[in-house]
Amino acid sequence: MQKESIIALGYRRVSGAKQVKEGDGLGSQEARIREFAERRGYPPLSAMFTDDESGGSENRPGFREMLAFLKKNRAHTCVVIIDDITRLARGVTVHHKLRAAIAATGARLECPSFEFGESSDEQLVENLLASVSQHHRQKNGEQVYNRMRGRLLNGYWCFHAPPGYTHARVSGQTILVKKEPVASIVEEALEGYANGRLQSQAEVQRFLEACPDFPRYSGRVKFDRVTTMLKCVLYSGYLEYPKWDVSLRKAHHEPLISFETYQRIQSRLNGAAKTPARADISEHFPLRGFIRCAKCGKSISGSFSRGRPKEYPYYFCIGKGCQIYRKSLSKQAVETRFDDLLRSLEPTSDLIELAETTFRDIWQQRAASSKERKAALQRVLGNIERSINQIIDRIAATSDQGLIAVYEKRLSELQRDKVAQAEKAETAANSLPDFDDTLRTALQFLSSPWKLWDTGRLEDRRAVLKLVFSKHLHYDEDEGFRTAETTLPFKVLATLRDEVGNLVPLAGIEPALLAELDFE
Numbered sequence: 290m291q292k293e294s295i296i297a298l299g300y301r302r303v304s305g306a307k308q309v310k311e312g313d314g315l316g317s318q319e320a321r322i323r324e325f326a327e328r329r330g331y332p333p334l335s336a337m338f339t340d341d342e343s344g345g346s347e348n349r350p351g352f353r354e355m356l357a358f359l360k361k362n363r364a365h366t367c368v369v370i371i372d373d374i375t376r377l378a379r380g381v382t383v384h385h386k387l388r389a390a391i392a393a394t395g396a397r398l399e400c401p402s403f404e405f406g407e408s409s410d411e412q413l414v415e416n417l418l419a420s421v422s423q424h425h426r427q428k429n430g431e432q433v434y435n436r437m438r439g440r441l442l443n444g445y446w447c448f449h450a451p452p453g454y455t456h457a458r459v460s461g462q463t464i465l466v467k468k469e470p471v472a473s474i475v476e477e478a479l480e481g482y483a484n485g486r487l488q489s490q491a492e493v494q495r496f497l498e499a500c501p502d503f504p505r506y507s508g509r510v511k512f513d514r515v516t517t518m519l520k521c522v523l524y525s526g527y528l529e530y531p532k533w534d535v536s537l538r539k540a541h542h543e544p545l546i547s548f549e550t551y552q553r554i555q556s557r558l559n560g561a562a563k564t565p566a567r568a569d570i571s572e573h574f575p576l577r578g579f580i581r582c583a584k585c586g587k588s589i590s591g592s593f594s595r596g597r598p599k600e601y602p603y604y605f606c607i608g609k610g611c612q613i614y615r616k617s618l619s620k621q622a623v624e625t626r627f628d629d630l631l632r633s634l635e636p637t638s639d640l641i642e643l644a645e646t647t648f649r650d651i652w653q654q655r656a657a658s659s660k661e662r663k664a665a666l667q668r669v670l671g672n673i674e675r676s677i678n679q680i681i682d683r684i685a686a687t688s689d690q691g692l693i694a695v696y697e698k699r700l701s702e703l704q705r706d707k708v709a710q711a712e713k714a715e716t717a718a719n720s721l722p723d724f725d726d727t728l729r730t731a732l733q734f735l736s737s738p739w740k741l742w743d744t745g746r747l748e749d750r751r752a753v754l755k756l757v758f759s760k761h762l763h764y765d766e767d768e769g770f771r772t773a774e775t776t777l778p779f780k781v782l783a784t785l786r787d788e789v790g791n792l793v794p795l796a797g798i799e800p801a802l803l804a805e806l807d808f809e
């Protein structure tokens with residue numbers, strides 16, 4: 290009589306995909322639960338509830354669903370079957386909580402390996418099992434922690450690989466390796482942000498979203514993802530994990546950027562935040578915010594008019610009180626004139642050749658002095674190492690916790706410095722990069738800046754404006770652009786053009802400091 294109203298149901302749990310491989314997976318749990326139900330003569334299982342959660346966790350959506358089911362079927366004798374006591378929980382507290390929750394619905398808990406009961410002996414065994422299970426989990430956790438921390442200390446990253454990397458076995462070790470094409474995209478984004486070509490985190494985000502190969506979630510590259518990437522020291526070939534007391538150290542994987550670039554990114558992140566450019570409108574008006582009204586000196590902005598039959602784009606002066614305030618300036622006229630101006634900056638090939646020879650001389654002088662620089666960097670490195678040793682001595686000599694905290698903070702700063710200086714010294718040791726690889730690129734740009742402008746990409750166009758002009762351009766509707774103030778390299782070229790045949794001494798030229806133009 291009672292048997293007919295029995296409802297049997299199963300509960301199974303895995304924690305992560307790993308268990309599936311070890312024969313503890315959902316399939317084998319379910320098979321054992323069904324076998325047990327059959328052996329006891331219960332009707333076929335009415336339901337099976339599943340959780341994919343750690344045994345220490347109380348967050349169990351499957352379990353909650355099961356409780357609701359049990360409450361609804363209070364009228365029947367419900368039997369919950371689990372494969373093993375550890376499937377319920379791997380912690381004493383959680384075990385008792387879940388067990389009490391089942392009991393509260395009037396249901397019974399059964400499992401093939403153990404008879405649950407209410408006598409003091411049965412309770413003792415149950416408590417022991419729960420306790421052993423908890424110990425097992427904690428011990429496991431400790432072993433995993435020790436193993437992983439050891440790997441971190443040895444310079445192997447063993448957590449999630451950041452975008453651009455993947456884990457791979459290389460000569461017996463699991464190591465981060467570059468994953469193309471994402472690695473190159475990340476590299477370009479990080480370098481771009483470090484050198485200011487991408488002005489803000491929002492621009493980095495847009496850059497990444499414009500790359501179809503970059504991984505995204507529901508079609509977007511999330512903003513905090515961008516921040517995490519910019520802060521990620523792994524990209525510079527180093528690792529650290531302060532939570533486990535693993536300080537900054539050189540890792541075994543290949544870097545995407547130098548540590549110096551990483552530091553530049555950090556100081557940009559900590560610096561005053563730049564207003565993100567409004568891409569939607571800036572893409573249509575590349576000169577917006579860069580050119581000024583020749584009549585009043587205020588910024589010239591761009592907009593679309595709601596004309597009929599269709600809207601048309603135009604530039605306008607934003608200066609209130611200006612005689613041409615908000616008057617429409619033809620976008621086509623402004624940009625054609627700008628194009629002409631840019632093309633007029635193209636020097637003759639003779640001039641470029643002359644500049645190249647001159648630059649080559651300077652380059653060689655630099656190469657000669659790089660040896661000296663290396664020695665100087667080694668001295669700095671020596672000083673930092675001495676300071677580190679002094680701090681370590683001081684930490685050893687004091688028991689004042691406050692003081693120790695101060696020293697440790699200083700110590701980690703010094704260690705960062707050391708890494709940066711060591712890298713500089715290494716770079717200096719590799720002498721200067723090849724002239725033809727580097728300066729030729731620059732000269733190619735100088736010889737025809739409009740080529741970069743013609744790519745049509747907002748970032749490239751911003752770069753042209755910043756690299757070529759040292760001041761905002763003033764525009765007049767009738768007369769066009771006023772005389773442009775160009776940056777130093779173009780000035781040098783202009784000087785050369787004026788004085789060809791009468792070579793001016795150029796040995797003292799420093800690389801041009803590019804003006805940070807304000808776009809908004």
Ligand SMILES: [Zn+2]
Nearest residue numbers: 582585606611
């Ligand atoms: Zn104006």
